Amino acid sequence: MASKIPINYLLSPIRYSAVNVPVLKCFAPALFCRYASGLSRKDYKARDQPKKKKKQRKEFKNQSLRDTVQYSLCDAMRYIRAFEVGRNPTSCKYDLAVRLRTAKNGPVVRNRVRLPHAVNTSLRICVICPPDSPSAAQARNAGATLVGEETIFDAVKEGRIEFDRCICHVDSAQKLNKAALGRILGPKGLMPSSKTGTITKDIAGTVKGLVGGSEYREKLGVIRCAIGQLGFTPEEMQRNVRAFVGEIKKDLALLSDRIGKDIHEVVLSSTNAPGFSLNGDFRSPTSPPTRDLGVL
Amino acid sequence: MNVVKRTKKLKALLDIRIGPGAAVLSNDVKRIHLNFAHKLNDGHLGARKVWRKYLPRLKYHNPAISMTVNRTLDQGGPATLTVFFAPPPRSSSATASPAPSSSTDPSAAPSGHAPADRIETIDMKHKHESEILSRLLELTRGITYEATPDELAELRDVDEEQKRSERDREAQARLNEIERQEKALLDLARGGVVAA
Numbered sequence: 001m002a003s004k005i006p007i008n009y010l011l012s013p014i015r016y017s018a019v020n021v022p023v024l025k026c027f028a029p030a031l032f033c034r035y036a037s038g039l040s041r042k043d044y045k046a047r048d049q050p051k052k053k054k055k056q057r058k059e060f061k062n063q064s065l066r067d068t069v070q071y072s073l074c075d076a077m078r079y080i081r082a083f084e085v086g087r088n089p090t091s092c093k094y095d096l097a098v099r100l101r102t103a104k105n106g107p108v109v110r111n112r113v114r115l116p117h118a119v120n121t122s123l124r125i126c127v128i129c130p131p132d133s134p135s136a137a138q139a140r141n142a143g144a145t146l147v148g149e150e151t152i153f154d155a156v157k158e159g160r161i162e163f164d165r166c167i168c169h170v171d172s173a174q175k176l177n178k179a180a181l182g183r184i185l186g187p188k189g190l191m192p193s194s195k196t197g198t199i200t201k202d203i204a205g206t207v208k209g210l211v212g213g214s215e216y217r218e219k220l221g222v223i224r225c226a227i228g229q230l231g232f233t234p235e236e237m238q239r240n241v242r243a244f245v246g247e248i249k250k251d252l253a254l255l256s257d258r259i260g261k262d263i264h265e266v267v268l269s270s271t272n273a274p275g276f277s278l279n280g281d282f283r284s285p286t287s288p289p290t291r292d293l294g295v296l
Numbered sequence: 297m298n299v300v301k302r303t304k305k306l307k308a309l310l311d312i313r314i315g316p317g318a319a320v321l322s323n324d325v326k327r328i329h330l331n332f333a334h335k336l337n338d339g340h341l342g343a344r345k346v347w348r349k350y351l352p353r354l355k356y357h358n359p360a361i362s363m364t365v366n367r368t369l370d371q372g373g374p375a376t377l378t379v380f381f382a383p384p385p386r387s388s389s390a391t392a393s394p395a396p397s398s399s400t401d402p403s404a405a406p407s408g409h410a411p412a413d414r415i416e417t418i419d420m421k422h423k424h425e426s427e428i429l430s431r432l433l434e435l436t437r438g439i440t441y442e443a444t445p446d447e448l449a450e451l452r453d454v455d456e457e458q459k460r461s462e463r464d465r466e467a468q469a470r471l472n473e474i475e476r477q478e479k480a481l482l483d484l485a486r487g488g489v490v491a492a
Contacts, residue, residue, distance in 0.1 A: 069306065082312050082356035086330065086347050086365030274305045292360035 059103050060221035062264050070279035073241070074234050074287035076268045081293060083273035084230055089296055092271040093119060094228040096241060098248055099265040102221050106259050110217040113247040116239045118211065119226045124162065125210055127203055128152060128176055128192065129169035138204035139167075153179040161188070165210050168192035168199045216248075223248060230270070233294035238282055241268075307454050314447055317350030317429055319438035320357050324413075326382040327362040328354070328432075332375035332420060334367050339422035343375040346425045357441055375420040377428065379435060381413050 071079075077094075084092050100109070126146040127139040136147045146152060146163055149172055155162070157179075166185065168176050176192065185191040192198040200206045216225040227244060228237050245266060252261050269275040283290070330351070332343035347365050355363050416435055420428050432438070443451070 078356060078359055079309060079312065081359060082352040085351045085355040085363050274308060288359045295360055295362050296364065 057104070059101070062099065062101060065265060065277070068277055070277045071268075072279060072281035072284040072287065073238060073268070074283035074290060074293060076276035076278060077234055077237065077293050078288060079276060080268070080270045080273040081230075084270055087230075087272060089230045092230050093226040094230065094232070094237065094268065094270045096225055096227040096244060097267045097269065097275065098223045098245065098263055099267065100218065100221050100223065100252075100261050101264045102218070102261040103259070104221075107255065108218040109223060109248065109251045109255075109261070110215075111247065111251050112213050112215045113225075113244055114208070114213045115227070116243055117228065117232060117236045119214060119228060119240075123211060124164050125207055126152060126163035126166045126190075127169070127207065128166065128172050129203060130172065133169075133171075135169055135203040139207050141204070149175055153181060156181055156184055159184075161185075161190070163190070166190045166192050166198065167203065167206050167210070169203055170199060170201050173199050216244075227268075231294055231296055234282070234290045241266075241278075306450075310447065310450055310454065312352050312356050314441065314443040314451070315353060316426065317353035318357055318441040319354065319433055320441060321354070321361065321433075321436040321438045324381050324383060325358070325361055325379060325436050327364070327380040329363075329378040329380070330365045330376075330420075331378070332367060333371045333373055334369055335371055338371055340371070340375050340420075342423045342425045342428055343377070343420040346377070346420065346428050349425060350429050377418040377420050377432060379416045379418075379432070381416070383413065 080094065124145045127136070128149060129135050129139065129147065131148045131151075139147050153176075161184075173192075182191050198206070214225055216223050225244060227240050232240070245263070248263065252263070255261060266278045266280075267275040268278055328351075330343060330347055333340045336344060351363055351365075355361075418428060418431050418435065433440070
């Protein structure tokens with residue numbers, strides 16, 4: 001066995017072609033103290049020793065913001081508009097990422113917020129309640145597109161589902177269950193249930209929350225949310241960003257002192273643009289007039 | 297977000313501010329509309345390059361000008377750049393209206409747009425992007441934006457950084473190659489031992 005190795009060594013073409021290859025350890029004299037498995041004594045030693053455990057970080061790592069270039073809202077929007085030029089304005093959105101100083105474990109921030117200027121305006125809402133009841137009128141006022149009971153059940157059974165969200169009044173819940181729509185609406189996530197808060201007494205409030213409401217939750221220490229349409233003016237964006245960050249601050253304040261989370265950085269981005277760290281100012285001296293920034 | 301990534305993003309921002317296409321157009325230009333096909337066969341490449349390379353710079357320096365792109369599926373169709381001129385708006389107060397028009401929708405074609413005094417069209421088919429750009433600047437009396445000394449210094453820094461990383465990449469590739477050869481040799485030796 002030992003006699004084979006030198007032959008191998010001589011025949012190896014790489015040995016001759018590559019001049020700079022350092023002398024390999026396995027071909028050094030140490031070769032003779034090999035074990036049967038092919039490992040050297042040194043390798044064995046390394047294997048037997050327990051692996052050093054890397055110290056786990058308890059918190060998400062945050063880079064210092066001291067040297068970061070930060071932008072005012074108008075400047076960031078100017079760049080983003082340039083990156084988004086010629087894109088479909090209905091499919092591209094501004095989005096906001098809020099970086100938190102937070103531990104890796106523990107509760108996450110999760111809530112829904114109603115922005116002053118809705119991002120997704122085309123949401124169709126269906127309300128199941130008696131069409132002549134006062135709550136039906138409220139629902140229509142709040143922006144529901146479909147209101148009724150039997151007519152909706154029939155339509156759904158025929159396969160015409162012309163809504164994106166479905167809410168049911170408590171009094172109509174029994175009728176809804178009798179209509180046995182669960183097999184049609186259930187897989188689409190449209191079946192009202194008290195667990196998700198879609199069977200409710202306060203129809204008007206729920207519908208208002210759904211129209212222009214958006215959900216957010218913390219993932220890996222960052223909260224991301226679509227914050228505006230591309231055609232928004234800086235003023236509208238400012239109101240939306242303020243409302244959103246204010247809501248997050250409220251959520252953070254509600255957590256117990258022991259958990260202690262706070263906002264590290266706010267970054268504005270969009271579908272096709274890089275992220276711009278915001279410095280909290282509305283505009284800088286070099287920003288263009290705010291009227292111009294809403295132009296598509 | 298680490299520091300290296302941030303520097304790379306900054307390079308992108310510098311590219312938007314300076315370079316070909318960074319120009320301030322005359323203030324009676326109201327809208328620029330590009331119309332070309334999805335794919336590049338049959339002379340639509342220059343048009344796409346104008347959109348990808350120059351339009352962001354134009355938009356950065358002229359945020360008030362509406363710039364829209366419409367890409368058709370008709371590969372044999374025309375590739376045109378349309379410039380709409382209108383008298384410069386009086387300084388009206390900014391009104392917040394959340395009504396973004398759909399610019400890439402074919403229904404919002406240039407003809408049905410707001411009143412324009414004058415419409416000029418550039419044929420982009422089978423033309424190089426630089427040719428289209430010079431024609432556009434001539435038409436709109438664009439004044440090329442001069443980079444400030446700060447920006448030029450920044451550009452030099454970025455270039456140096458790129459050269460450095462190129463050198464480092466090569467060095468690392470050499471190292472990896474040596475490591476790979478060593479490993480191959482080792483495997484060969486091991487395999488020989490096991491076979492015996």
